Amino acid sequence: MGNAELLSIHVHPVKAFRGQALREAVVEPWGLAADRRWTLIDDGGKVVTQRQQPHLALAAAEPVPGGGVRLSAPGREPLTVPVPEPVGTVSMDVFGDKVEAVLAGAAAHRWCSDYVGADVRLVHMDDPAARRPVDPAYALPGETVSFADGYPLLAVSSASLDALNSLIAQGPHAAEGPLPMNRFRPNLVVGGTEPWAEDHWSRLIVGEVEFRVVKPSGRCVVTTTDQDTAVRGKEPLSTLGRHRRLDDGLVFGQNLVPLSRGTVRVGDPVRVVA
Numbered sequence: 336m337g338n339a340e341l342l343s344i345h346v347h348p349v350k351a352f353r354g355q356a357l358r359e360a361v362v363e364p365w366g367l368a369a370d371r372r373w374t375l376i377d378d379g380g381k382v383v384t385q386r387q388q389p390h391l392a393l394a395a396a397e398p399v400p401g402g403g404v405r406l407s408a409p410g411r412e413p414l415t416v417p418v419p420e421p422v423g424t425v426s427m428d429v430f431g432d433k434v435e436a437v438l439a440g441a442a443a444h445r446w447c448s449d450y451v452g453a454d455v456r457l458v459h460m461d462d463p464a465a466r467r468p469v470d471p472a473y474a475l476p477g478e479t480v481s482f483a484d485g486y487p488l489l490a491v492s493s494a495s496l497d498a499l500n501s502l503i504a505q506g507p508h509a510a511e512g513p514l515p516m517n518r519f520r521p522n523l524v525v526g527g528t529e530p531w532a533e534d535h536w537s538r539l540i541v542g543e544v545e546f547r548v549v550k551p552s553g554r555c556v557v558t559t560t561d562q563d564t565a566v567r568g569k570e571p572l573s574t575l576g577r578h579r580r581l582d583d584g585l586v587f588g589q590n591l592v593p594l595s596r597g598t599v600r601v602g603d604p605v606r607v608v609a
Contacts, residue, residue, distance in 0.1 A: 361598050437461045473549050525541075
């Protein structure tokens with residue numbers, strides 16, 4: 336790990352929308368600033384992701400000053416959505432977690448519903464320090480998370496993606512590869528390691544920020560969705576099923592919890608300390 340460095344940083348201001356690459360990002364206890372503080376819910380209060388709506392991959396959300404977002408998507412006029420006033424909350428279901436969030440305005444609901452083709456609402460997590468705890472089976476006291484699938488950050492090494500693409504090239508769906516990193520929607524991409532080095536991390540320092548490595552990231556059908564076309568295929572789940580199965584789950588990358596605050600920057604050294 337002597338030459339390991341941070342290759343890229345990514346945030347997804349609205350969960351399931353297209354990611355954005357940054358040169359630097361502030362690390363908060365619940366994840367990167369501006370990452371997954373917004374999400375869509377259906378009329379039953381359940382979170383809506385690319386699992387149900389793969390064409391959300393084509394929608395984008397750009398952070399604006401004050402914590403709002405500017406939404407854009409093919410065939411839609413952009414819409415800027417400010418942070419809603421926390422005058423009341425709505426109860427929602429994030430993969431079984433009951434979470435309180437604040438509804439955006441009617442214009443945002445119309446924009447998102449028209450794009451999705453179903454009745455959905457845009458919500459904002461007003462207080463990530465208190466709204467949603469990390470899975471208690473893996474959390475330390477007080478650890479919380481935004482609308483990410485389960486943990487504040489996801490890290491992936493570029494060498495592991497290269498190794499995975501080599502395996503895909505040898506398999507029955509070789510024509511689908513090589514896959515780009517955006518299939519895995521990471522926050523931090525690390526270069527300069529051996530393939531699968533992250534399997535052995537337990538604590539690392541990126542620039543000035545220390546992280547606890549919690550567990551491998553279980554992967555779902557979203558990884559089979561081309562983030563540029565919203566078309567689904569078989570990979571990488573077919574190959575992960577043959578080579579990266581752990582406890583009946585398919586894994587790629589590692590979930591992280593910050594142990595300190597600070598700023599990470601592209602080019603920062605990455606050091607494994609445990």
